[in-house]
Amino acid sequence: MAYDLAAHPFFFVDPALAGKIFSPEENQGDGTLAAWKNYGGDKTWPAPQGWEQDDQWHGPPDPVLDTGRYIVVTCEYKSHYAQIVMVSPPDPRTGVQITRQFRLERATSRVAVTLRFRNIAERPIRWSIWDVVQLDASLVTAQGVKSFDPSCVVTTPLNPHSRFPQGYKVMFGADDNPQWQVDGGLFRASYQWQIGKVGIDSTAGWIAFCQASQAMAFATRFSVEPGAEYPDDGATVECWTIGAGQVANLDYADSGIYLMETEVLGPLVTLAPGDETVLELEWGCCRCAGPIVDVQEAGCSSQGLALTRSDNEVRLTGSFGVFDAGELILIWRDEAGAEIGRASLGAVDPLHPVVLDRAARASAVHAELSVVATADGASRLLATTVTDAQRLSSSVA
Helix, strand or coil: CCCCCCCCECCCCCCCCCCCCCCHHHHCCCCHHCCCCCEEEEEEEEEEEEECCCCCEECCCCCCCCCCCCCCEEEEECCCCCEEEEEEEEECCEEEEEEECCCCCCCCEEEEEEEEEEEEECCCCCEEEEEEEEECCEEECCCCCCCCCCCCCEEEECCCCCCCCCCCCEEECCCCCCCCCEEEEEEEECCCCCCCEEEEEECCCCCEEEHHHCCCCEEEEEEECCCCCCHHHHHEEEECCCCCCEEEEECCCCCCCCCCEEEECCEEEEEECCEEEEEEEEEEECCCCCCCCEEEEEEEEEEEEEEEEECEEEEEEEEEECCCCCCEEEEEECCCCCCCEEEEEECCCCCCCCEEEEEEEEECCCCEEEEEEECCCEEEEEEEEEEECCEEEEEEE
């Protein structure tokens, strides 16, 4: 799969494998990770992963659910949307058959992703829906050499009540991997071409990637079920990076592959024969300076909305990217939340970053940014901040 904004490709695609088709035997190889033919793009797998027990998914490689030939059951384009629905072969070992649906709307970079597992076995099964996005983290140097891009950063909010002492769990690779960082309330993976993987029990419902050298950001939004059991000791999101170092029998020293993964896990669900479970995600992309510090329905923030006062003047600042084309509206509200004024700040769209630095005379204590979308007219939250002991918010529609 590919997912591009204008000419910028977000997803990693291995050029050595693009367009090639292998037999199930070739896809399986000796069954080790080193034999896996990783095309790139986006994948949907069962979790937990492992090779020791029957209730673990023994892949990749997996010649059925990963590189099996999916059947396209819907492929349609209308005036305001396009969508594709595909179904995997049934897998007797896991008891899973996967349905993947992707829907794109007009005048937005949003992609609605709906993933289903159906139990095709004659026994109960218990799995989590696990979706993996592989993001291109490469650059071409001034000398024309392809290398890793150190401006690539993955962020997701830490759980303030995390079960992990550091707020995250190192799953593969070195415990002291310098890529894994905590920045205030955020987990931050700054790409240094080191191999490794971490799990985070975040409850915020978003994980984001930014390639600051290109001012490009990608985010996945999803719901977290309170009290539900998640795989990998409770991880709701995970981040894997390819680079130097050794994990199992993997060695990428001369591979020329530079990627970071943003992974989302659904809760573990027990399915009776014939039952289904669903995981819904939303992708969005935009131009944004990064790294990303917040993601909301309307877009993402690299610098949150801030308000400062001097006498009767206030100044609003912030740096954002939006997922929809529309008109940016500034709304002022009083302490009771009643609207007392508004002004248009012009047109916005995903192809242009939104940098706000605006002075105004106002007695209001609450400010909203809203974008009236050209496609659906909805109003969506973009960012919130607390300053001067008051809560301010911005929303995009």
